[in-house]
Amino acid sequence: MVIKIKDLDINYINEGEGSPIIVLHGWGCNIDTVRSIINVLNNRYQVYALDLPGFGRSQEPKEAIGSFEYAEIVREFMSKMNIHKATFIGHSFGGKLSIIMGSKYPELVDKIVLIDSAGLIPKRGPKYYIKVYGFKTLRYIYTNLFFWIKDGDRMERFYRKFGSNDYKDSSGVMRKILVKVVNENLKPLLKDIKAPTLIIWGENDDATPLYMGKIMEKEISDSGLVVFEGGGHYSYLDDYNKFVAVINAFL
Numbered sequence: 001m002v003i004k005i006k007d008l009d010i011n012y013i014n015e016g017e018g019s020p021i022i023v024l025h026g027w028g029c030n031i032d033t034v035r036s037i038i039n040v041l042n043n044r045y046q047v048y049a050l051d052l053p054g055f056g057r058s059q060e061p062k063e064a065i066g067s068f069e070y071a072e073i074v075r076e077f078m079s080k081m082n083i084h085k086a087t088f089i090g091h092s093f094g095g096k097l098s099i100i101m102g103s104k105y106p107e108l109v110d111k112i113v114l115i116d117s118a119g120l121i122p123k124r125g126p127k128y129y130i131k132v133y134g135f136k137t138l139r140y141i142y143t144n145l146f147f148w149i150k151d152g153d154r155m156e157r158f159y160r161k162f163g164s165n166d167y168k169d170s171s172g173v174m175r176k177i178l179v180k181v182v183n184e185n186l187k188p189l190l191k192d193i194k195a196p197t198l199i200i201w202g203e204n205d206d207a208t209p210l211y212m213g214k215i216m217e218k219e220i221s222d223s224g225l226v227v228f229e230g231g232g233h234y235s236y237l238d239d240y241n242k243f244v245a246v247i248n249a250f251l
Contacts, residue, residue, distance in 0.1 A: 001013065003080060003081075005077055007062075008058065008061065010058045010059070010077065011031070012049065012050035012051070013038075013050075015038065015042040015046075016044070018044055018046050019110070020048065021045045021046070021048070022049070022050075022078070022089070023037050023049040023089045024095070024098060025051075025055070025056075027055075029056075030055050031049045031050070031056055032056070034049060034094075037089060037091075037236060040243075045087075048081065048083070052073075052097075054174045061173060061177065062173070064180055066180045066181055066184060067184050067186075070097055071100035071101055074101060075108065078108060083108075085108055087110045087251065088111075090112075090114060090115065091116060091234075092115070092207070092208065093181070095114040095117025095118060096118040096119040099190065099193065100189065104189070106192075106193070110195060111251070112198070114197060114198070116201055116213075116234070117212070117213070117216065119186035119187075120185060120187055120212045120215060121183070121185045122209070187219065190220050193223075194221070195222070196222045196223075197220050198246070199213050199217055199223055199224065200226050201226070201231070202230075202231030202234070202235030203227050203229050206233065210227065213227070
């Protein structure tokens, strides 16, 4: 199904009956990647999931927006669907949006489940700065050495060769959005979340490392952290049976 929000066509699904739950996927993903979460819930709850703008079958934003604008789209989705209060389940970038919803719009949030959530700026040691300065040096060389190639084509080749996987997989406005959202730090918002919050994390998550989950547990007053041994960034898939048991107990 498609709904118009902020002049964008947003694809979504609505399954089951009962108290509303909104499931939000991670960066570069879509409804299909959280289908296993939806299937746990749609026999007891009314589950909504949407392709966030620029992903799946939803339209790309017309300009570079940040996470707060994405959260505003989710809030307007609730209004248009006549959802007065919901439980939020967010993976990675979807978790980041759930943090914003819980802190900025607490009256709309019943419970929160954060799964390997984004939202914190990573710790940056010497290796990070060596990598950054090396990247900038390569970009300078690439910009000036291949002067016969058009600027746009030249930089496209550079980022496809040296950029992060998420950056390589993005294009146009979505690249600008990616740059914007990865530099947002939501740590100051965590203390404002009052909804009961379950935090699920993969022990070996290398995209959003486990220490981030521990920070979230410390900062969110009514929260608990469950670590999936051996799990990665998609911990809910790595140990699905445990995920089902934990989520059912919490809800």
